[in-house]
Amino acid sequence: MTVRQERLQIRRNLFDRVRRAVVKVGSGVLTHEQGLNDRVIKRLAREVSMLMDQGRQVILVSSGAIASGMKKVGMAERPSDIPHKQAIAAIGQSRLMLEYEKSFARYQKKAAQILLTRDDLCNRRRYLNARNTINVLLDWKIIPVINENDTVVVEEIKFGDNDNLSAMITHLMDAQILINLTDIDGFYDKNPAAHKDALLIPMVSRIDRAMERAACDIPGAFGMGGMSSKIQTAKKVTTSGIPMVIASGLKPNILKRLFEGRDMGTLFLPGKEKMGSRKCWIAFTLKAKGTVKVNRGAARAIRKDGGSLLPIGIQNVEGDFGVGAAVSCIDPDGVAFARGLVNYRAADIRKLMGLKTSQIEQRLGYKHYDEVIHRDNLVITIDD
Numbered sequence: 001m002t003v004r005q006e007r008l009q010i011r012r013n014l015f016d017r018v019r020r021a022v023v024k025v026g027s028g029v030l031t032h033e034q035g036l037n038d039r040v041i042k043r044l045a046r047e048v049s050m051l052m053d054q055g056r057q058v059i060l061v062s063s064g065a066i067a068s069g070m071k072k073v074g075m076a077e078r079p080s081d082i083p084h085k086q087a088i089a090a091i092g093q094s095r096l097m098l099e100y101e102k103s104f105a106r107y108q109k110k111a112a113q114i115l116l117t118r119d120d121l122c123n124r125r126r127y128l129n130a131r132n133t134i135n136v137l138l139d140w141k142i143i144p145v146i147n148e149n150d151t152v153v154v155e156e157i158k159f160g161d162n163d164n165l166s167a168m169i170t171h172l173m174d175a176q177i178l179i180n181l182t183d184i185d186g187f188y189d190k191n192p193a194a195h196k197d198a199l200l201i202p203m204v205s206r207i208d209r210a211m212e213r214a215a216c217d218i219p220g221a222f223g224m225g226g227m228s229s230k231i232q233t234a235k236k237v238t239t240s241g242i243p244m245v246i247a248s249g250l251k252p253n254i255l256k257r258l259f260e261g262r263d264m265g266t267l268f269l270p271g272k273e274k275m276g277s278r279k280c281w282i283a284f285t286l287k288a289k290g291t292v293k294v295n296r297g298a299a300r301a302i303r304k305d306g307g308s309l310l311p312i313g314i315q316n317v318e319g320d321f322g323v324g325a326a327v328s329c330i331d332p333d334g335v336a337f338a339r340g341l342v343n344y345r346a347a348d349i350r351k352l353m354g355l356k357t358s359q360i361e362q363r364l365g366y367k368h369y370d371e372v373i374h375r376d377n378l379v380i381t382i383d384d
């Protein structure tokens with residue numbers, strides 16, 4: 001079998017198994033000079049409807065509110081201050097949904113709008129509520145169209161961009177693939193707009209530093225994250241055992257062709273182990289409220305043996321966080337290698353650093369747990 005045949009085989013097997021997919025569509029795909037590109041949205045609706053008619057579930061993560069709002073009010077440049085951006089997003093979001101509604105109706109399908117903030121997904125109850133709601137919509141064969149709730153977010157509660165949001169939704173809904181539709185054909189070894197000899201990489205089994213560096217040179221439309229944020233998203237998704245594809249949303253029948261197992265875009269292969277949904281939430285959705293620096297022995301016990309974090313392994317604590325907060329664990333080389341939910345608040349962990357578990361009660365006057373982070377609430381992550 002040639003390398004290409006082998007790749008096609010992998011693709012076919014992988015896409016055949018997909019029952020639930022998250023499809024993220026960027027502003028560069030959805031908009032053109034005159035505002036929203038109705039033709040692209042119609043095409044997308046046709047392709048998504050076709051996948052649904054094959055018995056698959058599709059969740060759309062759609063950008064385009066700000067870009068569409070700008071065109072609607074004749075604004076040439078993306079506003080830089082938050083209130084203007086929020087106002088523009090409000091203007092554009094309704095237009096975006098109108099287009100989806102009209103386009104899906106042609107295929108006897110209905111769409112539902114879901115606007116989320118990172119705060120919503122960091123709160124376990126709201127996270128689960130969002131999941132229940134989306135599950136009902138999927139059961140009813142209605143297409144959830146998700147965007148960031150741009151009109152209320154401020155910097156601290158932003159997802160960053162919709163690439164990041166799409167990774168969180170993939171984890172939230174336990175989807176079997178994330179398809180990122182953008183305005184270039186996939187991931188190239190260098191910026192194809194600047195280098196004629198740039199090569200499209202059809203399949204990636206491991207994202208290395210060279211790729212991350214190459215991605216930094218490929219900007220995105222409308223000043224968003226570009227390839228770099230897509231590669232970070234691919235790292236998160238594949239680390240949790242889910243594949244991701246970056247492909248051009250401007251190519252006709254792109255979803256159809258991907259699901260036929262054709263060699264389009266870049267496929268990022270999943271890591272071997274499938275991470276549970278709750279661990280994904282801890283690792284990739286929650287924001288770390290602080291850090292604990294641990295010694296080599298503790299880092300090894302967590303990394304290699306799946307152990308809990310005990311007070312004796314802690315050397316330093318940064319941040320002022322409460323019980324239940326997510327914190328990042330840093331090894332002696334400065335690498336953030338794990339993330340977990342703490343059983344003690346920062347001030348108490350500072351008092352416990354370096355002590356044996358038998359000394360906890362004496363030092364604090366109480367002891368609820370032996371572990372500062374129990375292994376069930378601890379996840380090995382990637383350095384971000």
Ligand code: GLU
Nearest residue numbers: 063064065066067161162
């Ligand atoms: N939420 C933004 C919008 O709808 C897009 C953010 C992004 O594309 O990353 O315009």
